[in-house]
Amino acid sequence: MTNSDRRHGVLPALAAGLGLLILGACASAPDQETEVQAVPANYHPGAPGEEGRTLSAEELGLSADLPHTDDDVRFMQNMIHHHAQALEMTALVPERTRRADVVQLSQRIEATQVDEILLMQRWLERRGEEVPVVELRYADLRITPRGAEARGDHHAGHTEHAGHDHDLHEGMAGMLTPEQFQQLEDARNEEFDRLFLEFMISHHQGAVLMSQELFRSPAG
């Protein structure tokens, strides 16, 4: 540590020891004058105790190109479907509950799930990976990396990622089975509230499990 007390003698050693120095009114420049170079240094340190090395400007630029893993991609793709089901569940809420707090909770879930689906779709798109497009029957939404929009064909036709069609993703933790989704759809009032909360909790727990698996995977 540099010690500027000698020069300024303004503050006692305590302040200098604390790593700070008040230079006071005297406007002299701090004493660590460095020579400004025309070309900045680029350095890649090594492990502790090992020499690093200087990088050329070209090498420095290349370091921006970092890989992602297949596990990362699979996680993103799966999680998009997982989030999509949560949106189908929340779409059931307004017509089936009397409780304002359940409505509020479902709105919170909705807001975050749409944001996150977009985030994941764009992550995949930027890396040239397959991007699942989300078509939601109950929520009446189509979500692509461009944004979310109403499908406009409410309650019509086959939708790949709606609550009922689970053949593709039934293996994912916390996903409702078609029977469970039907149960939720048929329920009303207190029965619905209870089921909604139970299913939503296990749904979220499943998402946490998926995340933990990713963290445990190599380089995830």
Place this chain on the structure above:
Amino acid sequence: MTSDTMTRPSARGRALLLPAALLFMAMALTLVASPAAGQQNPAFTADTDPRVGLEAGWTDAEEASWNMNLLVNLPRPDGFYNPETPGDGRFSNTDMGFQGNLAFVGNYHGFNIYDISDPANPVLRTSVVCPGGQGDLSVFGDLVFMSAQETRGRLDCGTQGVEETVSDERFRGVRIFDISDLDSPQQVAAIQTCRGSHTHTLVTDPNDLETLYVYNSGTSGSRSGEELEGCVDVRDPDDPTTAYWSIDVIRVPLATPEQAELIDSPRVFADDATGRIAGLWQGGDHGDGTQSTRDTNMCHDITAYPEIGLAAGACSGNGILFDISNPAVPVRVDEVVDPNFAYWHSATFNNDGTKVIFTDEWGGGGAPRCLATDQPEWGANAIFDIVDGKMQLASYYKLPAPQSELENCVAHNGSLVPVPGRDIKVQAWYQGGVSVFDFTDTANPYEIAFFDRGPLSDEELHTGGYWSTYWYNGHVYGSEISRGLDVLELVPSDYLSENELAAARLVQFHEFNPQHQPAMHWPADMVVARAYFDQLVRNDGLSRDRATEVAAQMDRIDAMPAGAEKRAELSELAVQLWADARAVDQGAAGDAERIRRLAGGLLDVAGAQR
């Protein structure tokens, strides 16, 4: 402080509708009144604020500013950004530290050192490649400390990541570099921790100048004991070996930093009575209509203020005060919860150590949480008075201008602006820009300056904006996540006088790490007295006639040559002002405390006459 605020915002308070349950809880907690966030900019409403509706752009976004100017922007250097998108999180700029004429700017990919000898023309000095995120930095003497948390982090700073689940090449923890040669910073130590390092805090020991302590906050999942001995990745507070519910204390012998080591992971959240390690907030909401707050199994950021022996821990579900008079053993002395907070993120004391601001990073920083429809108490600052060692909530402050859905925005990192006699903070709000606000009156914080850009993109939300904005030796430095390094200046206004700014510039640090908060001292200088005087005029703390007399006296004395005569005159004026203050004590109108500050400032200058 007994006085009113300097300039109070117009009193159009926004009524806060409290759900019945919260009211009931408030009564149960015997709160006198639940503070609300009123209108917090004295000049603009949401309808007139120039920050609303700015045009988007990565490098050419529209800008709005008020009482401050952007002097220069330096985009991130080659290798530290992805040319295809501003939103590539592997290259986000993060936190900053300062030393002499150097600024150290962290990045998920490493760090960059800038020469700021001429703040309006900073020059890139060195780029250091060492990925691992989030790259929070501190600088102390010849050492730079850096946080690494990601599983791709490598002991050798390699960019290739680590493939194996368990590997001795992986590094998650606190790195220490020797920067004595700025061309080639060498890694001298790397202290592995179970949960990595999200942020860290330098803590000095006034009684032991040979040793530095580092408090480490890991917020990610723990790794396994196979990779790092002693790590138990079990989120069970009844398992006494769990890697959660603790902070890490690292000891650094300054003469031999390569021997730095983790000395303890104290259970600072334990219940005092039962010893249960998960003794604080358990997670969840606080009743109907309240925010859901994360559980307290970590600190996110700790701000140490060694000169007052305290640290403020923003610890997920709680705001905590620690006694750090023995830095090796932080002791929890007070904690608070807040029904509006989602995640206690960071903290800043005022200079006197009588107030503390905690920030709430609702949404984690990547979400747009400054929408017109968002509650102004959510994702905000909570401002506390510290009374007899206990924190008392006074108010909330949130960026007063609504932001769009394309802008991640929430309270983030900032530092004090050293204006004598006032408590002022300059703070980053991600894509909400930078906001400078006065919290001298903790119940009525108000904005005095801002700078903001439009969103990074008009199509999608990229995580960007200011990670941190700090005042350092006369300028405001902004670490912009995807736009690089900004240098800004405050300019005089109705809310901040030229004298107050000049007095602030007199406080010069040799080193500055905002989470290692230094005490600010003002030298004996007439401009400091004049700053107090301006404040008295602004808040009618001195009668108009008397102010005119005092101003004339100060001008006259200021023009005198240094010496005994000037000393006598200054002392005489100070004595007169003490009498003015006494008159206020006895019932006259005015701001007695600030009059005494003015008198004290004049006496300081008198004492400096030889």
